[in-house]
Amino acid sequence: MSFRIPIRALAKGAVTRSAFRVQSMRFASSKTMTVREALNGAMAEEMDRDDDVFIIGEEVAQYNGAYKVTKGLLDRFGERRVVDTPITEYGLAGLAVGAALKGLKPIVEFMSFNFSMQAIDHVVNSAAKTHYMSGGTQRCPIVFRGPNGAAAGVAAQHSQDYSAWYGSIPGMKVLVPYSAEDARGLLKAAIRDPNPVVFLENELLYGQSFEMSEESLSPDFTLPYKAKVEREGSDISIITYTRNVEFSLAAAEILDKQYGVSVEVINLRSIRPLDVDAIVKSLKKTNHLITVESTFPQFGVGSEIIAQIMESEGFDYLDAPVQRVTGADVPTPYAKELEDFAFPDPDTIVRACKETLSID
The missing domain is CATH 3.40.50.920 (Rossmann fold)
Incomplete structure (x- = not known):
């Protein structure tokens, strides 16, 4: 589910920030939500809330994301905040980490977390370790998100689960949502976190619908990193x-x-x-x-x-x-x-x- 507003309407000032609440209202009209919708809505609300938040990755903009998780966000927020990149995980992750070190709040989408191996130097050595190595003076507020683990028939190089890999790294937080409510509350918390977060989704859960509580539909809803x-x-x-x-x-x-x-x-x-x-x-x-x-x-x-x-x-x-x-x-x-x-x-x-x- 997405809420599409033409860029030219934004440029003319015809659409106010409050109009963006319509998407949350549409979600609220139903008691169920897919994991894909939960992730999409969480990112949209956090981008609406904080101008420093932006999305970067392969096919996240014009194609609406390989799994349509970023559907409608380019039309809503424009090219400055929804950034398509070439096929270079090392390059896009390095660019995003640099942006985070300068105070922006990137959301990096890996088309598959298997591809994060191309960028692991930036994820581990730059994002996770800089706060400690700088004596607590340099934060790196960044979220690395995307599908993790096996899907269906995508073979060995696209099926590995990286929860234990990234979970072993000091300075890194690793979240693993199950339901739509998990996805929504944990992703919003991750985006607001001043520390680097690896957010491991499951491709086969994207289209599944889950019951949502009234509380979880609030734009202020976040979840603690608790079981x-x-x-x-x-x-x-x-x-x-x-x-x-x-x-x-x-x-x-x-x-x-x-x-x-x-x-x-x-x-x-x-x-x-x-x-x-x-x-x-x-x-x-x-x-x-x-x-x-x-x-x-x-x-x-x-x-x-x-x-x-x-x-x-x-x-x-x-x-x-x-x-x-x-x-x-x-x-x-x-x-x-x-x-x-x-x-x-x-x-x-x-x-x-x-x-x-x-x-x-």
């Missing part, structure tokens, strides 16, 4: 994020109906900072825990969660070892049948929960 209890439970905790929240909720339904198991599902929403308190709090209730992610098994988010549990009071509440459900330890296959085997699904999660609970 959310998506489903209350008492027998086992599933700690997960992004699209695997959907699979974990489906697994929880199966376990409840077939085995009478009460499952608590925790949506992390943030990889860095990691809400360890929420994880331990859930573990204290259930005494059993598994993690679910679509990263490679070695050095992943689940590994960090287990380490945090072992090093905290959470260890005293474990009645069984923690299990990790991860992607396969192979480059993502192109063939659909093999790709389906390579990532978690509800049945995989159900099996892990049954093993943890010693259910036959």
